[in-house]
Amino acid sequence: xxxLTQPPSASGSPGQSVTIxxxxxxxxVGGYNSVSWYQQHPGKAPKFIIYEVNKxxxxxxxxxxxxxxxxxxxxxxxxxxxxDEADYYCSSFAxxxxxxxxxxxxxxxx
Amino acid sequence: EVQLVExxxxxxxxxxxxxxxxxxxxFTFNNHNMNWVRQAPGKGLEWISYISSGSRTISYAxxxxxxxxxxxxxxxxxMYLQMNSLRAEDTAVYYCAREVTFSLKGNDYWGQGTxxxxxx
Numbered sequence: 692x693x694x695l696t697q698p699p700s701a702s703g704s705p706g707q708s709v710t711i712x713x714x715x716x717x718x719x720v721g722g723y724n725s726v727s728w729y730q731q732h733p734g735k736a737p738k739f740i741i742y743e744v745n746k747x748x749x750x751x752x753x754x755x756x757x758x759x760x761x762x763x764x765x766x767x768x769x770x771x772x773x774x775d776e777a778d779y780y781c782s783s784f785a786x787x788x789x790x791x792x793x794x795x796x797x798x799x800x801x
Numbered sequence: 802e803v804q805l806v807e808x809x810x811x812x813x814x815x816x817x818x819x820x821x822x823x824x825x826x827x828f829t830f831n832n833h834n835m836n837w838v839r840q841a842p843g844k845g846l847e848w849i850s851y852i853s854s855g856s857r858t859i860s861y862a863x864x865x866x867x868x869x870x871x872x873x874x875x876x877x878x879x880m881y882l883q884m885n886s887l888r889a890e891d892t893a894v895y896y897c898a899r900e901v902t903f904s905l906k907g908n909d910y911w912g913q914g915t916x917x918x919x920x921x
Binding site for chain 2: 787
């Protein structure tokens, strides 16, 4: 199972928006509405911020939003804040109770 | 408060073995499927194993299949990962993660991780 493809980096100024893509195949991203996104600060465990493509767990601000088109999912962080500077990972159900993560994107707040 | 605490990491020689544990609290463990996810130093997340709530269904990533064995003891609120035939490329922080019950996939709570280093 190959990792989902994400851009290595993305950046934006405070208050701006940044969008991260996550490209898979019809066997994972394109085949199921089961894409999740995680935020990871250095030295910390990942934090669950999006599930089922575009749903937010309780407590996650609506500045975080997700979408999907075909084999590519996207995460948009609006109204960038300093604390949004982190690594972001997508993941997708890949059949057979397996899941696959993306390669990760480092978001820098300029 | 939901808590997941991994232990058992450390230094192992190539070809050696380690057993990781994940002890949970703050929720009904036997209601949740669980996963092990690892992260090599400076690298991304890699899913490596899944175990269903009642241990009936187990899955592994190809990278660890045949070498790693996942198990759980619901009476002890614990999950385990037996790692055999360790390789240098198994060096990583190993996280246990709780799957959500309200969606097909997604891990809503994670432990702090335990570091496994495989080196001679």
